[in-house]
Amino acid sequence: MFGFLNCNKPAGFSSRDLVNVIQRRLRGKKVKLGHCGTLDPLADGVLVVAVGPASRLVPFVHETSKQYHGSFRLAAESPTGDVExxxxxxxxxxxxxxxxxxxxCREFTGSIEQIPPAYSAIKIDGRRAYDLAREGQQVEVPPRTVTIHSLSVIRYAYPDFELSITCSTGTYIRTLGIDIAKxxxxxxxxxxxxxxxxxEFKLAQSHHIDMIREQPLExxxxxxxxGVTHLPKxxxxxxxxxxxxxxxxxxxxQHQLPTDPIPKHAAAVRADGILQAIIAPKRGTWTPKRVFKT
Structure with missing residues (x-):
């Protein structure tokens, strides 16, 4: 098996929980799995799971933008920044x-600096920040630069408002809503x-947990x-x-790839559309970085 599963993670499941469901379906088969971006248990929506050799493409999927629909309540505060x-x-x-x-929202569009919440999966000295926070330890999470490509208000009826967000990997939507409120x-x-x-993985084409449990994964x-349509081909x-x-x-x-600027990576694709390799420039040629023997 070589590809991606576009899963609709339900609220109440951790990202690992969903991967475990798939792992159980593949019991007895030596198939590696990896998910492309953690979703908090309270969140739902698209969770992309890489299957087999495609797990080596996870870093490249992380380069793509993500879209979210987030709901917030003004004049409210909690230790986790949500309703946990x-x-x-x-x-x-x-x-x-x-x-x-x-x-x-316009002020928070573009390249911005965020301080991720203490209750997050970021590792501090080898431990998850949320584990340290739940132990009552003071957690200092370093700031990070993220990109908000677009940010718009979908609905507002005080104290509740909803946002549509398109952003880079690593953006904390909780933090974004809180920073806007502040x-x-x-x-x-x-x-x-x-x-x-x-x-390219959209919610409308995602598979619900019951389908993942019952229907053929293939x-x-x-x-x-x-997962790499954003790369030159x-x-x-x-x-x-x-x-x-x-x-x-x-x-x-045949000069298929751009030269100004030269991309960091490109996808080498067979005529039948199968991904053969991820390649990178080196001294005027393109050298293989990830090769898939399909």
Missing amino acids: FEPTLFEDHPIPSLEQIESA SLGTTAVMTNLCRTRVG EMLLPAIT MIVDAEQCQRLINGLSLEDR
């Missing part, structure tokens, strides 16, 4: 207008989160190329495929 704990409500906080929220002189908690897209498996013939399998570099004789 009962929020504290503040009746004396200012009530922002829709125009003010939309203006704040810029308006109040606070917020995230009440719901749904991931609607990861790269029928749901998407080609490995689906070089069509390779049989001779070039053999060179890649042997670890030898290629020349871009």
Whole structure:
């Protein structure tokens, strides 16, 4: 098996829980699995699971943008930034207008700096930040730079508002909503989160947990190329495929790849659409970085 499963993770499941369901379906088979971006247990939506050799493509899937639908409640605060704990409500906080929220969203579009929440899966000295936080330890998570490609208000009826977000990997939607609220002189908690897209993997085409438990996984498996459609593509013939399998570099004789700027990676694809390798530039040629002997 070589490809990706586009799964619809239900709320209440951890990302690992869903991977374990697939692992049990494959019991007795030596098939490696890896998911492409953790979703909190309280969140639902697209969780992409790499199957077999496609697990080596996970870092490249991380390069793609993600879309979310997030719901927030203003004038509320909790230790986790969501409703895992009962929020504290503040009746004396200012009530922002829709125009003010939309203006704040514009300020948070583009390259921004975030401090991820203490209750997050980030590792601090080898341990998950949320484990340290639950032990009552003071957790200092270093800031990170993320990109918000687009950010818009879908609905606002005080104290609740909903956002549509397109962002880079590593963005904490909880933190984004809280930071927007703080810029308006109040606070917020995230009440719901749904991931609607990861790269080419969309919620509308995802598979629910019952389907994953009951139906043949092979029928749901998407080609490995689906995870790297953002990379430039070089069509390779049989001779070039053999060179890649042997670890030898290629020349871009037909000038299929851009040169200004030269991409860090490209996808070497057979004429039948099967991904043969991920290649990288080296001294005027393209050398194999991940080779798939399909």
